[in-house]
Amino acid sequence: MAKVLVIGGGGREQALAWKLAQSTFVEKVFVAPGNGGSNGKVENAPIAFDDVAALREFARENDIDLTVVGQEAASEAGVVDAFQAAGLTIFGPTKAAVKIESSKTFAKDLMAAQHIPTAQYQNFTDADEARDYAKSRPLPVVIKADGLATGKGVIIADDEVAIDVAIDDIMVKKVFGGAGDKIVVEDFLKGREASFHALTDGKTSVIFPASQDHKQINDGDKGPNTGGMGVIAPVEWVTLKLLQRVNDAVVQPALEGLRQQEAPFQGCLYPGLMIEGDDLEVLEFNARFGDPETQVYMRLLDGDLYEILKACATGALDPSMVKWQAGYAVTVVMASGGYPGSYEKGVPISGIEEAEKMEGIVVFHAGTAVKDGQLVTAGGRVLNVTAVGSTLQETLDKAYAAVDHIHFEGAHFRTDIGRRPID
Numbered sequence: 556m557a558k559v560l561v562i563g564g565g566g567r568e569q570a571l572a573w574k575l576a577q578s579t580f581v582e583k584v585f586v587a588p589g590n591g592g593s594n595g596k597v598e599n600a601p602i603a604f605d606d607v608a609a610l611r612e613f614a615r616e617n618d619i620d621l622t623v624v625g626q627e628a629a630s631e632a633g634v635v636d637a638f639q640a641a642g643l644t645i646f647g648p649t650k651a652a653v654k655i656e657s658s659k660t661f662a663k664d665l666m667a668a669q670h671i672p673t674a675q676y677q678n679f680t681d682a683d684e685a686r687d688y689a690k691s692r693p694l695p696v697v698i699k700a701d702g703l704a705t706g707k708g709v710i711i712a713d714d715e716v717a718i719d720v721a722i723d724d725i726m727v728k729k730v731f732g733g734a735g736d737k738i739v740v741e742d743f744l745k746g747r748e749a750s751f752h753a754l755t756d757g758k759t760s761v762i763f764p765a766s767q768d769h770k771q772i773n774d775g776d777k778g779p780n781t782g783g784m785g786v787i788a789p790v791e792w793v794t795l796k797l798l799q800r801v802n803d804a805v806v807q808p809a810l811e812g813l814r815q816q817e818a819p820f821q822g823c824l825y826p827g828l829m830i831e832g833d834d835l836e837v838l839e840f841n842a843r844f845g846d847p848e849t850q851v852y853m854r855l856l857d858g859d860l861y862e863i864l865k866a867c868a869t870g871a872l873d874p875s876m877v878k879w880q881a882g883y884a885v886t887v888v889m890a891s892g893g894y895p896g897s898y899e900k901g902v903p904i905s906g907i908e909e910a911e912k913m914e915g916i917v918v919f920h921a922g923t924a925v926k927d928g929q930l931v932t933a934g935g936r937v938l939n940v941t942a943v944g945s946t947l948q949e950t951l952d953k954a955y956a957a958v959d960h961i962h963f964e965g966a967h968f969r970t971d972i973g974r975r976p977i978d
Contacts, residue, residue, distance in 0.1 A: 557578075557582060557620040558584075558620055559581055560585045560587060561585070562625055564589055570849045570853040571625055579859070585597075585617065608637075611643070614638065622647075625843065627657070627841070628703055631653055635653075636649050644868050645868060646821070657702060659699045663678065671805055671808050673836050674744050675741065678739055685698075685738055686718060689712065689722065694743075695711050697710070697739075698711075698740055700731045701739065702736070703734055704735075707895060708731050709780055744838065746829040750848055751806075751825065756872040757819040760806050760810065762801065764788055765789055765793035766789070766851060767788070768848060772895060772969075779896075781894065782846060783845070784890070785887045785888050787947060787950075793830075800835065805828070809840065823842075847886045850919050855884045857880045883947045884943045885951055887941075889936075889937050890967045891922070891966075891967070893965070895935060898935055900933050915953050918940050921936045921939055938961065
C-alpha cells in the first residue's frame with residue numbers, strides 16, 4: 556500500500572487528495588499544508604508548500620511513494636528538482652519547465668518560436684515604453700504581470716487612463732511584487748474561452764474534456780479577476796475534432812519547444828484558449844492542474860489517479876488509463892466577502908454536512924481551518940461546492956441547492972455559473 560504526499564493547501568489539492576484516497580493502492584494521503592477539509596485517509600502535514608528541504612525530509616521519513624505538486628509556486632521554488640535529485644518519485648514540472656507559467660514573457664516567446672497561435676504582443680521592462688505601446692494598440696488591451704500572481708496579474712484596460720493605472724500598479728507600485736518587474740502587453744482576443752488540460756510524461760500526452768471557468772467575481776463576468784469562481788465540464792460546443800486540434804497545434808508544439816530548451820515537461824499542462832469559429836488562440840499556459848477546474852475533473856475521472864500520476868512521473872503514461880464518466884460536473888465557489896480584495900478570516904461555517912447528504916454533492920474545502928473544534932474561513936475562496944448529473948441544467952440545480960444549505964457571514968458566490976452555454 557502506497558503513501559502519497561500532495562503539496563498545496565487549496566481546493567485543488569483537496570480534490571486531488573480525495574481522488575487519490577479512493578485508489579486501492581493507496582494507504583494514506585498527506586497534504587502539505589492542507590486545510591480544514593482533511594479527514595479519513597487524508598491527513599494534513601504542517602509544512603509550507605515552498606519549504607523544499609522540509610518537504611523532502613518528510614517524504615523520506617514517511618516513505619512517500621509518490622509526491623504530487625498541486626501548487627505551482629512549489630515547482631517554482633524547485634521542489635521537483637530537489638526530489639528528483641534525491642531519487643524520490645514526484646509528479647510535476649521542474650523549475651525550468653514551470654517557466655511556461657511562471658514567466659508570461661517566456662511563454663509568449665515560446666509560443667512565437669513554436670508557431671502556437673496567440674495574440675500579438677510585446678514584452679517590456681520599462682513602464683514608459685509599455686504605456687506608449689499599449690496606447691498604440693486597439694482597445695481594450697491586455698496587460699499581464701510576468702510572474703506568478705495567484706491568478707490576479709492580468710488586467711484588461713478599456714481606455715488610456717486604465718492603461719496608465721494598470722502599468723503603474725504592476726511596474727511602479729509593485730502590487731504583485733517581483734512578478735511585475737516585466738510585463739506583457741497584448742491584443743485583446745474575442746471569442747469564447749475554454750480551458751484544456753493535458754497530462755504528460757514528457758512525450759505522451761492525454762487531453763481532458765474541455766472545461767469553462769468563470770474568472771470575474773460578479774455575475775455577468777463583471778468586476779475584477781479572481782482565481783476562479785466556478786467551472787463546468789464538459790463544454791458542449793468543444794468537439795472531439797477541436798480537442799484534437801488543441802493537442803496538435805498547442806500541446807505537442809509546447810512540449811517540443813520545452814524539450815528543445817532542455818526543459819522537458821512532466822505533469823499537467825493547462826492552456827487557456829479563446830475560440831472564435833475555426834480560429835483558436837492561446838491566452839496563457841499553466842503548468843499544473845487548474846483551480847477550480849480540478850474539482851470538476853476529479854468528479855468525472857473514471858480511473859485510478861494514483862496509477863495515472865505515477866505513470867506520468869516515471870515516463871510510462873498509457874492513454875488508456877484515463878477514462879471519463881458520462882454526464883456533467885459543476886463547481887460553484889463560495890468566497891469570503893470582500894474577495895479578491897481584503898476579507899475577514901475566522902468566520903464560522905455551517906451546513907456542509909447537510910449539503911453533502913444530497914445526491915451527487917461533494918464539498919471540497921479551499922480556504923478553511925479548524926479552530927477550537929469549529930470550522931472557520933481562512934482564505935478568499937472558501938469552499939468548492941461540486942455536483943455531478945446527467946444534464947448540465949440538472950447538475951447546476953443540484954450545486955445551487957447544496958449552496959443554499961451552507962452558511963457563513965459575508966459568503967459571496969456567483970449565481971450564473973454555467974449560464975453562458977445554456978443561454
